Amino acid sequence: MTRTTPARPVSVEAVFPELAPYRGRTTRLHPRPGHPGRHDSHVGGPMLWPGGEPWPVCHEGHQHEAEGYVPDEIRSARAAGEWPRSRPWPGAGRPGEDGPVPFVGLAQFFLRDVPGLAAGPDGADLVQLFRCPFTHGPHLERRYRLRWRRAAETERAERFLAAPPEVPLLRWEHELPEPCVVHPEEVDTYPWAEDDTLPAALIARIDAWDDAQVAEHGSDAPSYQFDLSIPPGWRVGGFPSWASTGPMAIGCGSCAAPMRLLLTAGGEEMDAGSHSWVPLEDRDPSLQGKDSIRSGAAIAHPTRLRFGRDRDLHVFTCPADPGHPPRWVLS
Template identity: 75%
Template sequence: MTRTTPPRPVSVEAVFPELAAHRGRTTRLHPRRGSPGPYDSHVGGPLLWPADEPWPLCHEPHQPETEGHAPDEIRAARAAGTRPESRPWPAAGAPAGGGPVPFTGLAQLFRRDVPGLAAGPGGADLVQLLRCPRTHGRHLERRYLLRWRRAEEAERAERLPAAPEPALLPWEHELPEPCVLHPEEVDTYPWAEDDTLPAPLIARIDAWDDAQAAEHGPDAPCYQYDLSIPPGWRVGGYPSWASTGPMDVDCTACTAPMRLLLTAEGGEADGGSHSWLPLEDRDPSRPGPHALLRDDSVTAPTRLRFGRDRDLHVFTCPADPAHPPQWLLA
C-alpha cells in the first residue's frame, strides 16, 4: 500500500512567498511492519551482508548493566502482545561491560527505491545503518556505523545467512521491528530559528504562528510542526532542531558544510504532528488530531528509540562521501 501525505493545512508559500527560494524535497520512508528481505530497502530487516566480511563489533568499553532481554524473547513477546521478561545480566557490573558487542542492523536503503538518496563513495548506491546496542561513558553515548556498498556487487556475493546478536539487550527498543518502506517525496522548508532563514522572515513566521494560535486555539497550523519538516524516517531535506536548536555541521576531514543524508525517528506521528499522518492511516470519521489511529504499528512502527525521543540526523560530506559521517540527536 502506498502512503499519501495530505495537503498542508495552509499553503506556506502563499503566506510567505520568500520561502519558495528555500523549498527543498525530502523522501518520507513511511516504515510499516512487514517481512522485508535482504534485497529490499527496509528498517529492521536482514542486511545484505557479504559472507566473507566480518560482522562489525563494538570493542569500546560499555556501561555495565544489571538486567536485559534476550532478542528471541522480545520477538516472542511482541508476537503475543505482551512485554518481554527481563533476566539478570551475566557478570553484572563487570569492568568494561563484558567485552565486544555485535552492532545491530537498523536499516538499509537502495537508491533505486528511495528518491533523493545521495550516492556514497565511488558511486555506492546501497547504504546500511547500524548501532551498538549498548551505551558508552557517563553521558550514555551511542555508537553508529554507516556502511556503503554497490548494490550490484552485494547482490552477486554470497550472503551472510544471519547476523550475530548479543545474548541480551539492555532495552526492548534496541531491537527494531522489521518494516517495509513506502517512500514518498514531499516539499520541505528549513527549521525557522537562529540563522536558518533570514531574521525578518523568522520574525514574521513567529508572529503568524502566534496569531494563528490566538485565533484558532492549540490545534491551529504551526510552521514548525505542520508546514516545514515532516516527522518520521526521511531522506534528504532539512534537519529538525526541536531539542537542540540549529547547529553547524562541518566535515571533520575538509571543513565543508555537511548535508543531511537521513533522519531516523522513533515515532511516525503524534498529536502534535497529526497533519502529516498519511491518508491511509487515518480514521476519516474523526477530525484533526483525533484522526490519529491509536495503533503503535502506525505511531511507532519500528519500535526504536533515539535518545529521549529525539531525531537521529546522519550527515555526510558532499565534497567527498568517503569522509567520516556525523551523527546528531536533535
Template identity: 80%
Template sequence: MRDSHVGGPMLWPYGDPWPVCSEPHQLETEGYAPDEIRSARAVGTWPESRPWPRTGSSREGGPAPFVGLAQFFRRDVPGLAPGPDNADLVQLFRCPYTHMSPQEYRCHLRWRRAAETESAARFLMSPPEVPLLRWENELPQPCVLHPEEVDTYPWAEGDTLPAPLIDLIDAWDDAQAAEHGPEAPNYQYDLSIPPGWRVGGYPSWASTGPMPVGCAACATPMRLLLTAEGTEMHGGSHSWVPLEDRDPSLRGEASIRGGSSVARPTRLRFWDRDLHVFTCPADPGHPPRWLLS
C-alpha cells in the same frame, strides 16, 4: 534482504566481517534477550527482563556487534545521496549498549554498490547478536518501506533562515494559535519537517537548537543523509499523518487510527529525539557524523 527496509536482514555477503563496537560500555544490571523480545511482540505482550551476565566481553566493555537498523537502495529512494565510488546502497547500524549516557549513541555506516553486492555467492543469514539489550526498544521491528517524496523547509531558528522571514513565521504561528487554540497548525511541526524516518531534507533542531555540522576531515559543511525517529506520526504533526491513518473529525493524538502500532511501527526509540546522520558532500568517503537533536 534485497529490499529497502528498517530492521530485518541486511544484504551482507558471507565472510564480510560484521561491524562491532570496541569502545567501553556502561555496566548494566538487567536487559532483554532479542529472541524473547521478538516472541513477546508476536503475541502482543512485553518481554521479561533478565539479570545482566556477570562475565563476558560485552559487560567488560566490548567488542559488541552492532544492531542493523536500516538499509536503503537508491533504486527505491531516488533522493539518496551517492556514497563513496558512487555507492547506491547504504546500511545503518547502532551500538546496542550505553556509552557515557543513555542519549549518547555509536553508529556505523556501510556503503555498498548494490549490483556488486547482490552478485555475491552467499549471504550472511544469521548475524551475530548480543545476549541482552538494555531496552526493549533498542531492537527494530522489521518494516518494509513505501517512500513518498515531500517538500520540506528549514527549521526556523537561529540563522537557518533570514531573520525577517523567521519573524514573519513567528507572527503567523502566533496568529494561528490565537485563532485556533492549542491545536493550531504550526510551521515547525505541520509545514517544515515531517516526523519519522526520512532521507535528505533538513534536520530538526527541537531539542538542541541549530548547530553547525562540519566535516572533521575537510571542514566542509555536511549534508543530511538521513534521519531516524521512533515515531512516524504524533499529535504535534497532524498535517503529516497519512489520510488513511487519521480521523478527519479529530486532531492531536486522538486522530491517529491504530494507536502505537501505526505511530511507532519500527518500535525504536531515540530518547524522543531525531538521530541525524550527516555525510560530507565534498567527499562521501570522509567519516560521517551523527547527532541526536
C-alpha cells in the same frame, strides 16, 4: 500499499511567499511492520551481507548493566502484544566483557528505491546503518556506523549471512528494531525557523503568524514548525529538525566542508504536535482531524526504535567527498 501525506493545513508559500527560494524535497520513508528481505530497502530487516564478510563489532568499553531483555523474547512478546520480561545481567554486569559487541543492523536503503538518496563513495548505491546496542562513558553516548556498498556487485555474492550475531541481552526493549517495509514518498519541506536558518525578518513573521493562529484557533491551531516545515519520522535528505538542540553548523571533520543531511532516523512517526502529517492511508475517512488517526504502535512507533529521549538521529555526510567520516547528531 503507498502512503500519501495529506495537504498542509494552509499553503506555506501563500502565507510566506519569501519561502519559495528555500523550498526543498525530502523523501518520507513511512516504515511499517512487515517482512522485508535482504534485497529490499527497510528498517530492521535482514541486511544484504556477504557470507564471508565479518559483521561489524564495537571494541570499546561499555556501561555496566543490571538487567536486560533477550532478543528472541522481545520478538515473541511483540508478536503476542505483550511486554517482554527483563532478566538479571549474567556475570559481573559488563556488556561485552567476553569480547567485542556486535552492532545491531538498523536499516538499509537502495538508491533504486529511495528518491533523493545521495550516492556514497565510489558510486556506492546502498547504505546500511548500524548502532552499538550499549552505551559508552558517563554521558551514555552511542556509537553508529555506516556501510556503503555497490548493490549490483554485492548481490552477486555466492552466499549471504543467514543471521547476524546478537548479544545475549539488550539493555532496553527499544534497542531491537521491528522489521519494517518502507513506502518512500517525496514531499516539499522548508527549513527549521530559528537563529540563522532563515532571514531574521522572515523568522519574526513566522513567529507572529504562529501566535496569531493560536489566538484565533486555540491549541489545535497549525504552526510552522509542526505542520508546515519538516515532517516527523524516518526520511532521506531535506532539512534537519532542531527541536532539542537548536540549529547547529555541521562541518566535515576531514575537510571542513558544510555537510549535507543524508538521512534522519525518527523515534516516532507522529506526536501531539505533528499529527497533521499522518498519511491518508492510516486514517479513518469517516472522521476528521486527530480523531481520524488509526491507533496502535504500527502507526505511531512502527520501528520500536528510540534515539536519545525520543529525538531524531541526523546522519550527515560530506558532499565534497562521501568517503569522509559521517557525523551523527541527536536533535
